[in-house]
Amino acid sequence: xxxxxxHYRIFYYVAKYENLTKAxxxxxxxxxxxxxxxxxxxxxxxxxxxxxxxxxxxxxxxxEVFYEYIAAGCSQFFKAxxxxxxxxxxxxxxxxxxxxxxxxxxxxxxxxxxxxxxYPNVHFKILNNSTKKSIHIVKEGNVDFAVVSAPFHIxxxxxxxxxxxxxxxxxxxxxxxxxxxxQLSINQLSKYPWISLTSEAITRKFLNQYFEKxxxxxxxxxELATTDMILPAVRHNLGIGFIPPEFAIDDHxxxxxxxxxVQETFPERNITLIYDTEYPQSIAAKEFLKFLSETTIL
Numbered sequence: 107x108x109x110x111x112x113h114y115r116i117f118y119y120v121a122k123y124e125n126l127t128k129a130x131x132x133x134x135x136x137x138x139x140x141x142x143x144x145x146x147x148x149x150x151x152x153x154x155x156x157x158x159x160x161x162x163x164x165x166x167x168x169x170e171v172f173y174e175y176i177a178a179g180c181s182q183f184f185k186a187x188x189x190x191x192x193x194x195x196x197x198x199x200x201x202x203x204x205x206x207x208x209x210x211x212x213x214x215x216x217x218x219x220x221x222x223x224x225y226p227n228v229h230f231k232i233l234n235n236s237t238k239k240s241i242h243i244v245k246e247g248n249v250d251f252a253v254v255s256a257p258f259h260i261x262x263x264x265x266x267x268x269x270x271x272x273x274x275x276x277x278x279x280x281x282x283x284x285x286x287x288x289q290l291s292i293n294q295l296s297k298y299p300w301i302s303l304t305s306e307a308i309t310r311k312f313l314n315q316y317f318e319k320x321x322x323x324x325x326x327x328x329e330l331a332t333t334d335m336i337l338p339a340v341r342h343n344l345g346i347g348f349i350p351p352e353f354a355i356d357d358h359x360x361x362x363x364x365x366x367x368v369q370e371t372f373p374e375r376n377i378t379l380i381y382d383t384e385y386p387q388s389i390a391a392k393e394f395l396k397f398l399s400e401t402t403i404l
Contacts (some may be wrong), residue, residue: 111183112143113143113146113147113150114147114176114179114180115133115180115183116129116133116140116143116144116147117143117144117147117155117172117173117176118173118176118177118180119132119133119140120140120144120156120163121155121156121163121165121169121173121176121177124162124163124164125162125163126140126141126144126163144156151168151172153166153168154166154168154169155168155169155172156169196225196227196228196389196390196393197227198227198228198229199227199228199229199388199389199390199391200228200229200230200231200388200390201228201229201230201231201250201388201390201391201394202231202233202248202249202250202391203230203231203232203233203249203250203251203252203253204232204233204234204235204239204240204243204244204248204249204251204252204253205232205233205234205235205240205252205253205254206234206235206236206237206240206253206254206255206256207234207332207333207334208255208309208333208350208377209253209254209255209377209378210232210234210253211334211350211352211353212255212270212272212350212351212352212377213253213269213270213377214232214253214377217269217397217398217401218230220397220401221394221397224397225390225393228390228393228394233249235252236307236308237254237255237256237258237308238258238308240252240253240254240380241254241258241260241264241380244264244380244381244382244385245264245382247382247385250381250385250387250388250391250394251379251380251381251382251391251395252379252380252381253269253377253378253379253380254377254378254380255309255350255375255376255377255378256307256308256309256312256375258308258378260380262383263382263383263384263385264380264381264382264383265380265381265382265383266378266379266380267378267379267398267399268376268377268378268379269376269377269378269379269398270376270377271374271375271376271377272350272351272374272375272376272377273351273371273372273373273374273375274348274349274350274351274372274375275348275349275350275351275354275365275372276295276346276347276348276365276366276368276372277337277340277346277347277348277349277354277363277364277365277366278298278340278346278363278364278366279340279341279342279343279344279362279363280343280361280362280363280364281343282298282343282346283364285298285346285366286364286366287367288366288367289367289368289369290366290367290368290369291368291369291370292316292317292320292322292368292369292370293320293321293322295346295366295368296317296322298345298346299327299328299344299345299346300324300325300326300327300328300345300346300347301326301327301328301330301336301339301340301344301345301346301347302324302326302328302329302330302336302347302348303329303330303331303332303333303336304329304330304331305329309333312373312375313348316372316373320370326345326347327344327345328344328345333349333350333353334353336348336349336353337349337353337354337363340363341362341363346366348372350375379395379398381395
């Protein structure tokens with residue numbers, strides 16, 4: 107028996123509409139093609155499935171039995187197609203993103219909130235990784251794209267787009283209150299204990315270059331694994347450190363920490379989108395990429 111699902115699908119529509127023309131129209135095909143398929147299906151099964159008449163196509167007793175099974179199978183296939191279509195659409199789609207911690211707090215969370223207000227049924231799956239790991243995951247096709255916060259080099263077919271620019275701020279705990287309200291050089295501040303990320307972090311290398319440019323060597327007293335650990339360490343008066351301004355929003359009116367005004371401007375940094383131009387994107391992912399390109403997130 108050489109029948110396939112397409113034959114069964116045609117049988118289903120002919121039985122449903124009891125009319126060859128209507129079935130052909132519903133399937134966007136020709137009536138002769140439908141007629142030929144039904145004929146071949148009956149030949150393969152060794153029995154007649156329909157009684158032909160001027161009024162249409164009526165199922166034979168054998169056709170009635172066959173239809174019970176085919177209708178149940180088609181129902182499952184149609185449901186699967188519908189669910190998959192919804193998953194790839196803006197009604198029930200999922201977007202997969204790898205993002206650095208800074209990118210999440212300084213840009214992505216806000217962008218997701220705005221996008222979700224427009225498309226509430228789209229879901230996000232976020233992986234929190236370093237810039238290097240995020241780029242690797244995009245190359246492997248494991249996420250739709252990445253949003254990162256450190257300088258990097260990419261090669262085709264990867265592409266990058268700057269989403270937002272920002273400057274880190276230097277913060278201190280109340281232990282060093284003598285620094286509050288003053289304009290100080292990085293040289294004056296170098297004698298204080300510093301808190302930073304470990305030497306492997308791209309952000310740390312960025313900070314090393316900043317000190318070298320000002321004729322200094324950066325030697326932090328405390329090294330931490332993630333940016334979100336710097337603020338609590340500063341709050342506990344373990345030293346001073348640079349963080350993105352968004353990380354200190356909740357502490358602006360607090361007496362626990364304050365911003366130190368540095369004479370030498372800290373270099374501008376970027377939140378950057380990375381994606382693979384050859385990777386097939388879902389409808390939801392394409393719409394979010396378009397949203398990121400057209401929307402300003404401050």
